[in-house]
Amino acid sequence: xxxxxxxxxxxxxxxxxxxxxxxxxxxxxxxxxxxxxxxxxxxxxxxxxxxxxxxxxxxxxxxxxxxxxxxxxxxxxxxxxxxxxxxxxxxxxxxxxxxxxxxxxxxxxxxxxxxxxxxxxxxxxxxxxxxxxxxxxxxxxxxxxxxxxxxxxxxxxxxxxxxxxxxxxxxxxxxxxxxxxxxxxxxxxxxxxxxxxxxxxxxxxxxxxxxxxxxxxxxxxxxxxxxxxxxxxxxxxxxxxxxxxxxxxxxxxxxxxxxxxxxxxxxxxxxxxxxxxxxxxxxxxxxxxxxxxxxxxxxxxxxxxxxxxxxxxxxxxxxxxxxxxxxxxxxxxxxxxxxxxxxxxxxxxxxxxxxxxxxxxxxxxxxxxxxxxxxxxxxxxxxxxxxxxxxxxxxxxxxxxxxxxxxxxxxxxxxxxxxxxxxxxxxxxxxxxxxxxxxxxxxxxxxxxxxxxxxxxxxxxxxxxxxxxxxxxxxxxxxxxxxxxxxxxxxxxxxxxxxxxxxxxxxxxxxxxxxxxxxxxxxxxxxxxxxxxxxxxxxxxxxxxxxxx
RNA sequence: GGCGGCGUAGCUCAGUCGGUGAGAGCGCUCGACUCAUAAUCGAGAGGUCGGCGGUUCGAGUCCGCCCGCCGCUACCA
Numbered sequence: 001x002x003x004x005x006x007x008x009x010x011x012x013x014x015x016x017x018x019x020x021x022x023x024x025x026x027x028x029x030x031x032x033x034x035x036x037x038x039x040x041x042x043x044x045x046x047x048x049x050x051x052x053x054x055x056x057x058x059x060x061x062x063x064x065x066x067x068x069x070x071x072x073x074x075x076x077x078x079x080x081x082x083x084x085x086x087x088x089x090x091x092x093x094x095x096x097x098x099x100x101x102x103x104x105x106x107x108x109x110x111x112x113x114x115x116x117x118x119x120x121x122x123x124x125x126x127x128x129x130x131x132x133x134x135x136x137x138x139x140x141x142x143x144x145x146x147x148x149x150x151x152x153x154x155x156x157x158x159x160x161x162x163x164x165x166x167x168x169x170x171x172x173x174x175x176x177x178x179x180x181x182x183x184x185x186x187x188x189x190x191x192x193x194x195x196x197x198x199x200x201x202x203x204x205x206x207x208x209x210x211x212x213x214x215x216x217x218x219x220x221x222x223x224x225x226x227x228x229x230x231x232x233x234x235x236x237x238x239x240x241x242x243x244x245x246x247x248x249x250x251x252x253x254x255x256x257x258x259x260x261x262x263x264x265x266x267x268x269x270x271x272x273x274x275x276x277x278x279x280x281x282x283x284x285x286x287x288x289x290x291x292x293x294x295x296x297x298x299x300x301x302x303x304x305x306x307x308x309x310x311x312x313x314x315x316x317x318x319x320x321x322x323x324x325x326x327x328x329x330x331x332x333x334x335x336x337x338x339x340x341x342x343x344x345x346x347x348x349x350x351x352x353x354x355x356x357x358x359x360x361x362x363x364x365x366x367x368x369x370x371x372x373x374x375x376x377x378x379x380x381x382x383x384x385x386x387x388x389x390x391x392x393x394x395x396x397x398x399x400x401x402x403x404x405x406x407x408x409x410x411x412x413x414x415x416x417x418x419x420x421x422x423x424x425x426x427x428x429x430x431x432x433x434x435x436x437x438x439x440x441x442x443x444x445x446x447x448x449x450x451x452x453x454x455x456x457x458x459x460x461x462x463x464x465x466x467x468x469x470x471x472x473x474x475x476x477x478x479x480x481x482x483x484x485x486x487x488x489x490x491x492x493x494x495x496x497x498x499x500x501x502x503x504x505x506x507x508x509x510x511x512x513x514x515x516x517x518x519x520x521x522x523x524x525x526x527x528x529x530x531x532x533x534x535x536x537x538x539x540x541x542x543x544x545x546x547x548x549x
Numbered sequence: 550g551g552c553g554g555c556g557u558a559g560c561u562c563a564g565u566c567g568g569u570g571a572g573a574g575c576g577c578u579c580g581a582c583u584c585a586u587a588a589u590c591g592a593g594a595g596g597u598c599g600g601c602g603g604u605u606c607g608a609g610u611c612c613g614c615c616c617g618c619c620g621c622u623a624c625c626a
Binding site: 012013015053056057058125127138139140156157158165167168195213214215216218219220221222223225226228229230231232235257258259262263299300301302303304305309330331333367368372373374375376377380381384385387388389391392393395396397398399400401402403404407408447448451454455458461462464465466468469470471538540541542 | 551552553554555556560561562563573574575576581582583584585586588589590591618619620621622623624625626
């Protein structure tokens with residue numbers, strides 16, 4: 001192992017406008033945690049950041065519904081979301097929000113630099129305007145009759161009845177959601193990001209990426225090949241980050257559009273983390289060091305923003321690292337329906353976290369990470385994964401081995417006699433499993449990585465059945481077999497740790513070891529005979545389906 | 550409508566550059582074992598690889614058309 005690598009793990013910023021569900025967990029939040037934990041164990045310098053997205057129309061819509069301010073909406077859901085991460089051990093180095101002064105300053109810095117570099121220009125467009133409220137209306141604030149299905153409460157961006165995408169001007173008899181007034185078209189001036197200026201550079205860059213998921217790379221390239229158009233980065237709104245004062249010259253009531261500003265959160269959060277560490281320059285090791293690697297974990301709906309537009313912003317700013325990879329996931333669906341906040345399908349992460357052990361939930365979700373396809377999940381499947389795979393194969397393996405140590409060897413790691421070829425083969429097989437799992441995780445094939453460790457756990461079960469230490473016809477041989485099994489488990493503990501951090505740590509202590517499970521790095525360390533193990537308790541409990549009703 | 554991805558065993562999924570009989574886990578059937586959370590191990594059954602057509606000595610894999618699901622389509626981000 002050489003010098004530590006610098007690994008920046010950027011995680012999609014959830015809207016603080018509602019609860020998150022298991023689809024979010026499996027699509028965007030658990031994968032980066034597994035990835036980050038692995039890299040930390042290897043000895044790399046990981047910085048994993050994200051936060052709640054405080055701006056955007058969904059927040060103001062929610063605030064209107066609840067009759068509270070947007071900031072209150074953000075605070076409420078931010079607290080709930082932070083609670084998920086604590087319960088499930090999603091190990092952010094910083095999980096902040098986009099409401100901070102720091103984020104505003106960093107956003108302004110990027111805005112100013114892009115403007116100075118000629119990548120931000122002004123332009124005009126026509127937008128619906130509510131003459132009674134005297135304000136411009138976002139598409140979602142315009143209602144009317146759907147031209148396709150006749151539904152009379154279609155939103156300006158989409159019809160909830162027939163699902164068609166709409167343009168507000170297509171609505172029949174449009175009206176303002178705020179006052180009910182008939183909106184009028186009015187010219188408005190905005191700043192535009194000159195994406196067109198990056199067309200060739202970004203395509204060249206995208207085409208030369210290696211190791212990216214097919215759907216991510218093709219999606220991004222396809223988007224660029226259609227021709228990048230300049231895109232407005234300001235809105236006529238009152239909720240959002242204001243323009244830098246000296247550039248706030250294009251009319252009243254302008255705010256920076258949330259898509260431009262939210263992705264900057266990766267940079268601003270890195271700076272906030274550094275400041276909190278007492279070393280305000282520390283972020284540079286991940287952003288300016290050309291050897292550093294940057295991974296963005298997002299859902300497939302966010303590919304264009306992270307694989308095209310954000311890289312354009314970074315190129316235009318200059319001197320900051322582009323993404324190494326954007327391992328976007330597909331969706332976890334629940335019985336075929338997309339688990340989405342707006343549809344209210346599926347229950348929140350917190351709901352499940354209250355009813356399941358954190359590692360049980362992490363296991364079930366990690367084993368269905370939607371890396372290539374949408375993956376369907378149900379409560380029955382969740383329970384089955386936990387009981388038939390996690391508890392039976394791994395939990396029971398630990399339990400059967402340690403119970404024998406406790407009962408037959410006075411609770412101490414037994415002394416090993418001369419190892420037979422089968423003993424050596426098992427231990428080297430565990431070591432090989434760790435190496436292969438590491439390769440899979442490096443390629444962000446996390447689901448396969450987990451399967452690889454489980455396979456190794458099965459090998460230990462096979463070994464035990466073949467060597468039957470409980471028969472004890474030859475006590476020294478029985479002790480040797482058990483010593484080998486203990487060491488195998490100690491190696492598997494390492495491989496499971498990124499996925500199952502809580503129970504791996506529990507096992508670490510149960511084996512009589514001090515410190516943290518990752519202290520020795522990504523290796524199987526040797527358990528010495530005579531080591532006193534702790535009280536033996538099952539790592540996991542079986543789950544009843546009725547717990548999830 | 551356009552663009553991208555996906556469609557493989559009852560279920561959830563792997564299948565690199567097209568190449569001997571199409572894979573895994575779970576479930577199911579049978580058997581072994583009994584240290585362990587009715588856990589473990591072995592064997593077996595189970596598939597027209599969404600459909601049709603084409604290229605090829607050879608197609609799950611490449612090409613065309615069609616069907617279905619998901620995402621994007623620039624004011625959701």
